[in-house]
Amino acid sequence: MTANAVNRIACALALAAICTAPSAGAQDKARDYPTRPIRIVIGIAPGGGLDTITRVAAQRVGERLRQTAVVDNRPGAGTVLAMDLVQQATPDGYTIMCASETFLLNGVLKRVRYDVRKAFDPVVRISTQPYILVAGPTVPINTLKELIAYAKAKPGALSFGTPGIGTTIHIGWERLMSMTGTQLLHVPYKGGAPAVIDAMAGQIQLVITTTITAGAHLKSGKLKAIAMTGPKRISIYPEIPTIAESGLPGYELTNSYGFFVPAGTSKAIIDIINAATIEAMNAPETRKILAADGAEVAPPITPEEFRAKVEHDYGVMETVIRSMNLKLQ
Numbered sequence: 368m369t370a371n372a373v374n375r376i377a378c379a380l381a382l383a384a385i386c387t388a389p390s391a392g393a394q395d396k397a398r399d400y401p402t403r404p405i406r407i408v409i410g411i412a413p414g415g416g417l418d419t420i421t422r423v424a425a426q427r428v429g430e431r432l433r434q435t436a437v438v439d440n441r442p443g444a445g446t447v448l449a450m451d452l453v454q455q456a457t458p459d460g461y462t463i464m465c466a467s468e469t470f471l472l473n474g475v476l477k478r479v480r481y482d483v484r485k486a487f488d489p490v491v492r493i494s495t496q497p498y499i500l501v502a503g504p505t506v507p508i509n510t511l512k513e514l515i516a517y518a519k520a521k522p523g524a525l526s527f528g529t530p531g532i533g534t535t536i537h538i539g540w541e542r543l544m545s546m547t548g549t550q551l552l553h554v555p556y557k558g559g560a561p562a563v564i565d566a567m568a569g570q571i572q573l574v575i576t577t578t579i580t581a582g583a584h585l586k587s588g589k590l591k592a593i594a595m596t597g598p599k600r601i602s603i604y605p606e607i608p609t610i611a612e613s614g615l616p617g618y619e620l621t622n623s624y625g626f627f628v629p630a631g632t633s634k635a636i637i638d639i640i641n642a643a644t645i646e647a648m649n650a651p652e653t654r655k656i657l658a659a660d661g662a663e664v665a666p667p668i669t670p671e672e673f674r675a676k677v678e679h680d681y682g683v684m685e686t687v688i689r690s691m692n693l694k695l696q
Contacts, residue, residue: 405435465624488628490637501566502566527571
C-alpha cells in the first residue's frame, strides 16, 4: 500500500470519528442540564391518579435537579392531545410526558399518526398500582356478584365512566363485560376525576379509578368499594376483595406511570432524568406518600430496560385487543 493510500485512509478514519463523536456543545448541554424549568405534560384533567402521582414526582425530582418542574394538564382525546404535544416538542429534556398504559393503547389502536415506540424515548417508570371498582352511594350494588346480576337483569341500565375511549380503564371495562356477558353504558370523560365526581352525584353509577382518587370519598361514604382490580388485596384496604376472588378468576387490571421524552433526546439527559427520578421516588418520604394512597414506587429500571418493557407490553396489548375484536375510534 502506498504512503498516499495510507494517508487517505487515516484521514477518512479521523473524519468518521469526528462525525460520530458527540459534539462538545451537546456534551456541555447535558452536563449543565437543567438550566431552566422543566414541563411535565399529562393527558388528563387535574385531580386524577396520574395527576396526583405526577405532581408528587415533579416536586421531588425538581428538588434533586435543583430546578422547577411544572405539571401541564392537557386533557382530551383519550390523552392523544398530550401525546401529540410532546411528540412535536424539541427533544432537549425540557418537555417530558408522564403517561400510563393508555399511551401504548393509543398506539395499538392507531389513534395517533405515528408509531409510539419510535416517537418517544422511554426514560423511567415511576409507580405501580391496582385500580378499584367503586359505585355511587345510592346504587343498589355492594358486590361484584350483585353488579353482574343487576346488569344481566337490566341490560344498559348501569353506566360507567372512564377517562376516555380507548384508555386502559375503558379496555378494562370492555373486558369485564366480555367475561361476564353483561352490557353497561359507557360514558367517556376527559379524565378520571370528573367521572368520580359524577358517580358521587348520581349522574353515572360505576367507576374504575385509582385508590388515590377514590380514597377520601370512600372514607366519607360518598363512594362505596366493590372490588380491587389487581392480583391481590392491598394493605391500605385489606377488607376489599379482588375481582378475581369475587367470582371472576383471570381478571386483572393494573396500572403504572412512567416518564417519556420526544425521540432523539440526548441519552446523557435521559440518564440524568432517570437517575434523579429513581432517587426521588425511592426516598422514604415519597414511598410513604404513595403507600398512603395504595400505590407503590416502581422498581428501579434503566432506560434500556424500560424500552424493552414497552416493546413487550405493546405486543401483549396487540394480542389482547385482537382477541377481544374491539374496534375503538
